[in-house]
Amino acid sequence: MARNTLMSTGARLVETVxxxxxxxxxxxxxxxxxxLSEREVEKALDEIADVYEERGHGLRLKENSDxxxxxxxxTDLYDMLRSTYGRKVDRRLTRAAMETLSIVAYxxxxxxxxxxxxxxxxxxxxxRLLREREYIKVVGRKDVQGHPCLxxxxxxxxxxxxxxxxxxxxxxxxxxxxxxxxxxEDREExxx
Numbered sequence: 001m002a003r004n005t006l007m008s009t010g011a012r013l014v015e016t017v018x019x020x021x022x023x024x025x026x027x028x029x030x031x032x033x034x035x036l037s038e039r040e041v042e043k044a045l046d047e048i049a050d051v052y053e054e055r056g057h058g059l060r061l062k063e064n065s066d067x068x069x070x071x072x073x074x075t076d077l078y079d080m081l082r083s084t085y086g087r088k089v090d091r092r093l094t095r096a097a098m099e100t101l102s103i104v105a106y107x108x109x110x111x112x113x114x115x116x117x118x119x120x121x122x123x124x125x126x127x128r129l130l131r132e133r134e135y136i137k138v139v140g141r142k143d144v145q146g147h148p149c150l151x152x153x154x155x156x157x158x159x160x161x162x163x164x165x166x167x168x169x170x171x172x173x174x175x176x177x178x179x180x181x182x183x184x185e186d187r188e189e190x191x192x
Contacts, residue, residue: 014044024068109150
């Protein structure tokens with residue numbers, strides 16, 4: 001391998017941190033973990049992206065809409081990976097779990113009580129199952145009495161459903177929009 005095709009130490013360090021952390025990281029966090037300046041991290045990210053694209057790797061460096069960075073499968077591989085990692089989720093999750101997952105996806109961030117209001121039944125065990133399977137995660141706390149957990153979807157959810165981002169979800173029908181709007185009215189009445 002020619003010397004000029006090797007990545008710089010900074011790029012190798014950033015690549016390793018992204019691999020070890022195994023989650024999307026903002027620029028500031030990458031700088032903190034590597035000891036590099038934000039400018040050095042930006043240069044390293046550009047270098048990594050170029051090397052991965054140039055050599056035709058199965059992974060690509062991806063910047064998310066919130067400015068965080070992560071490795072993701074190349075989009076041309078999604079169809080081949082879907083049979084192994086994608087549609088299996090449809091068979092493994094019950095209808096109630098799929099319904100709850102849909103509610104979280106379309107309404108995030110959302111509390112468990114808000115999920116219950118939309119579904120009309122308690123969702124404790126389903127929320128726990130979805131968290132255990134890493135389809136949803138706690139993304140914060142709501143600023144109301146008791147500070148309940150706010151849930152959102154995870155990277156695993158996006159990957160297994162073949163989505164690049166939440167904006168790729170199918171649009172809601174007018175009936176579904178009414179159902180979600182009704183739940184927001186209920187939340188306001190509850191003082192949330």
